[in-house]
Amino acid sequence: MNQPAAHLDHLEARVAQRMAALLHEGARDPGHAVSERLRVAREQALARAREVRQLQTAPAVHVTAGGAGVLGGFFGAWVSKLAMALPAVALVAGLLVIDQQHDQAQMESSVDTDLALLTDDVPPDAYSDAGFAEYLRSNGLTVTR
Amino acid sequence: MATDKELSDFLKGIEKRAFKRAVYAVRDEDAALDIVQDAMIRLAEKYADRPAEELPLVFQRILSNATMDWFRRQKVRNNVMRNLSDFEGADDDGEFDLLEMLTSADGALGFESAEGTVSREQTLRLIDEAVQMLPTRQREAFLLRYWEEMDVAETASVMGCSEGSVKTHCSRAVHALAKALRAKGFFGATP
Numbered sequence: 001m002n003q004p005a006a007h008l009d010h011l012e013a014r015v016a017q018r019m020a021a022l023l024h025e026g027a028r029d030p031g032h033a034v035s036e037r038l039r040v041a042r043e044q045a046l047a048r049a050r051e052v053r054q055l056q057t058a059p060a061v062h063v064t065a066g067g068a069g070v071l072g073g074f075f076g077a078w079v080s081k082l083a084m085a086l087p088a089v090a091l092v093a094g095l096l097v098i099d100q101q102h103d104q105a106q107m108e109s110s111v112d113t114d115l116a117l118l119t120d121d122v123p124p125d126a127y128s129d130a131g132f133a134e135y136l137r138s139n140g141l142t143v144t145r
Numbered sequence: 146m147a148t149d150k151e152l153s154d155f156l157k158g159i160e161k162r163a164f165k166r167a168v169y170a171v172r173d174e175d176a177a178l179d180i181v182q183d184a185m186i187r188l189a190e191k192y193a194d195r196p197a198e199e200l201p202l203v204f205q206r207i208l209s210n211a212t213m214d215w216f217r218r219q220k221v222r223n224n225v226m227r228n229l230s231d232f233e234g235a236d237d238d239g240e241f242d243l244l245e246m247l248t249s250a251d252g253a254l255g256f257e258s259a260e261g262t263v264s265r266e267q268t269l270r271l272i273d274e275a276v277q278m279l280p281t282r283q284r285e286a287f288l289l290r291y292w293e294e295m296d297v298a299e300t301a302s303v304m305g306c307s308e309g310s311v312k313t314h315c316s317r318a319v320h321a322l323a324k325a326l327r328a329k330g331f332f333g334a335t336p
Contacts, residue, residue, distance in 0.1 A: 011248065012319045013291075019272050019322060020291035026269045027165040037178050038160040045185035046153055049193035056194065 151197040156185055159201070163208055166288055169277050170212045184211040205289060205303045275325035279318055282306075286314030287322075 030038075117124045126132045147155070160181060167177035184207045192203050276284060282304070289300040290311065300315075301308045 009316075012316055015323060016287065016291040016315065016319045019276075019319075020287075022265075022269050022272055023165070023276065023292055024162075026273055027161050030161055030164060034164060034174065034178065035161075038164060038181065041178070041182035041185050042153070042156045042160060044182070045156060045189040046149065048186055049152055049189035050149065052190055052193055 147193065147195060147197040147200060152189070152193060152200070155197065155200045155204075156188075159204060160185075162292060163204070166208065166292075167212060169284055169288070170281070171215060172277065176215060180208070180211045180215050183214075184208040187211065201293070202295075202299055202303065205293060205295070209285065209303060271326055271329050272322065275322045278325065279321055283314045283318035283321065286311050287318035290315050 029035075122132075163181045163184065164177055167180040168174055171177055171180065184204065187207050188200070188204050192200070192207075195203060276287070279287065285304055286300060289295050289303055290297070295303070297308045297311050300311045304311065304314075
């Protein structure tokens with residue numbers, strides 16, 4: 001291969017351009033049916049582009065729980081963000097309430113036990129005595145705490 | 146942002162070549178029309194807010210992707226790649242003088258009805274068939290570079306390859322096309 005590279009490149013490009021020019025000519029008229037389908041496709045694409053542009057430029061409209069419409073660009077965007085965050089906030093608040101109720105129930109249960117022990121005729125230490133426990137069993141009584 | 150008119154003019158100017166490019170790839174006019182329509186809608190949905198001068202590059206990339214998606218959907222891509230790869234091996238230019246062949250092709254293409262035997266329509270048909278027979282990457286490089294008149298960097302960007310690869314694909318495509326024309330007796334004698 002001792003071809004002068006630059007000349008070969010130039011020649012390649014020229015041949016390619018001549019071929020492409022002929023192809024241009026051939027593609028100019030693809031026939032009525034194809035041209036029509038291309039026109040319909042183009043119009044559909046343009047309609048879609050208009051829809052997308054309208055969505056991008058139209059002011060945001062949000063309807064509140066009461067049904068009142070809130071309009072506005074910047075304000076609307078904030079309302080939109082807030083509305084998106086609302087379910088997460090509600091979930092966290094719900095978990096906190098459940099946790100608090102659980103703590104309250106545990107506290108009330110231990111208060112009842114303590115109260116029962118303290119107001120009983122028998123001192124609390126008696127329940128750890130093996131003889132007293134045997135006495136309760138032999139009399140068909142059970143220890144409830 | 147491209148205006149409605151700019152987008153419309155752009156699509157109008159490119160649709161026939163896009164259709165032809167898709168036909169070369171899938172060899173089916175209906176499928177090619179679907180691909181072009183798909184590419185137009187994708188452009189309108191996602192890139193209509195881009196400046197008008199960016200549209201050609203973006204559209205070519207979308208069209209390539211839409212074509213690949215079609216092949217994926219058809220599940221025939223492997224088959225096509227195998228068939229086209231048959232042509233890659235036929236790139237043996239050592240047997241004859243490249244310069245001489247290209248010079249003959251250049252002369253024949255430059256002067257209508259070379260040797261007075263081949264009409265312009267026949268020439269066009271020959272080139273059309275030869276382009277269709279090119280391996281996918283060579284055809285893409287050739288059409289983007291010389292038909293869509295993109296520069297090497299833009300072609301590389303659309304094809305997702307290096308500029309060196311674009312030059313190689315283009316060079317091989319031109320040689321393959323010239324060989325195909327010569328084999329059909331368009332110019333010179335087959336050695």
